Amino acid sequence: MLRQVTGIRYVTPLREGGSLPGVVEADDLGTYVAKFSGAGQGPKALVAEVICGELARRLGLSVPRLVVLDIDPVIGRAEPDPEVQELLRGSGGPNLGMDFLPGALGYDPVAHPVDPALASRVLWFDAFTENVDRSWRNPNLLIWHRELWLIDHGACLYFQHNWPRAEAAVNRAYRADDHVLAPYASRLAEADADLAPRVTPALLAEVLALVPDAWLAGPDFGSADAARAAYADHLARRVARTADWLPQGSAA
Template sequence: MLRQVTAIRYVTPLREGGSLPGVVEADDLGTYVAKFRGAGQGPKALVAEVICGELARRLELRVPSLVVLDIDPVIGRAEPDQEVQELLRNSGGANLGMDFLPGALGFDPVAHPVDPTLASRVLWFDAYVQNVDRSWRNPNLLIWHRDLWLIDHGAALYFHHNWPRAEAAVHRPYRAEDHVLAPYADRMAEADAELAPLITPELLAEVLALVPPEWLTAADFDSADAAREAYVAHLSQRVARSVDWLPAGDAA
C-alpha cells in the first residue's frame, strides 16, 4: 500500500475544487492536500486518484507523491466553517494525501508552452484513463521548478461509477477538443507506440495493490481482490484497443 501518515492539523480549505480538498499537516512533518472520502463522489474518487496518479508516475509523468492520510475528525473542531466540520466528521479514517508543492503556479498555456512530446504523452494518458478534467477552464496542471506536474484525477475512470456498463467504455473515443494540451500534442502516434506497451497486467496489478482495500469494497465488490481483478481486466482491455480511443494529432 501507499505510505501512511496521520493528520495532526487542518490548515485551510482549498475552494477551487467542488470536493472541498484541504491543506493539512501530518506527523511526518509533511504538508499535504487532503482528498476526503466523505466528499461528494466518495471513495471512488480516491481510487481514481491512486490508480491514475501511480500509473502516470510509472509512465514517467510527474505527479506529487501520494499517501494514505489517516484523519481523526477532532482536528476540525476549531474550523469555523460548518461545511468543513461536517466533511471531516464524515471522513474519519483513511483518506488521500497529495504532497503540497509550495510555490507552484497554475498552468497557463500562454505563459508555459509545453514540449510536443510531453503534451502528447499527457494527452495519451488522459485519453486512456478517460480523464474529463484537463480542460483549459480547469487544467489541473501545475508548474513547479519549471516542470509540468499532473494533479487531481478524481474525475477519471468514470466507468467505475457504473460497472454493469463498463464494457462499453473500453472502446469509447476520447473527446480531446477541450483538452488544454491538445494544441501542442501533435505526436500522438509516437506516444501510443511508446506508452501502450508499458501498461501490462503486471504493472496494473502493482498499481492496484496500492489502493486501500476499504476504498475498493465501499461499493460494488465484496472483496478487494475482486475489485482489483475487475480494474486490471478493464484497463488491460482498453489499452489493447487504443485504435478506438486515441485522439488524432490535430486534436485541437
C-alpha cells in the same frame, strides 16, 4: 501499500476544488492536500486518484507524492466553517494525501507552452483514463521547479460509477477538442508506441495493490481483490484498443 501518515493539523480549505479538499499537516512533518473520503464523490474518487496518479508516475509523468492520510475529525475543531466540520466528521480514518507543492503556479497555456512530446504523452494518458477534467477552464496542471505536474485525477475512470455498463467504455473514443494541451500534442502516435506496451498486467497489478481495501469495498464486488481484478481487466482491454479511442493527431 502507499505510505501512511497521520494528520495532526487542519490548515485551510481549498475552495477552488469541488470536493472541498484541504491543506493538512501530518506527523511526518509533511504538508498535504487532503482529498476526503466523506466528500460528495465518495471513495471512488480516491480510487481513481491512486490508480491514475501512480500509473502516470510509472509512465514517466510528474505527479505529487501520494500517501494514505489518516484523519481524526477532531483536528478540524477550530475550523469555523460548518461545511468543513461536517466533511471532517464524515471522513474519519484513511483519506488521500497529495504532497503540497509550495510556490507552484497554476498552468497557463499562454505563459507555459509545452513540448509536443510531453503534451502528447499527457493527452495519451488522459485519453486512456478518460480524464474529463483537463480543459483550459480547469487544467489540473501545475508548474513547479519549471516542470509540468499532473494533479487531481478523481474524475478519471468514470466507468467505475456504473459497472454494469463498464463494458461500453473499453473502446469508447476520447474527445480531445477541449483538452488544454491538444494544441501542442502533435506526436500522439509516438506517445502511443512508447506508452501502450508499458501498461502491462504486472504494472496494473502493482498500481492496484496500492489502493486501500476500504476504498474498494462496496456493493459492486464481493471483495477488494475482486474489485482489483475488474479494474485490471478493464484497463488491460482498453490499452489493447488504442486505435479505437486515441484521438488522431492534434485536436488543434
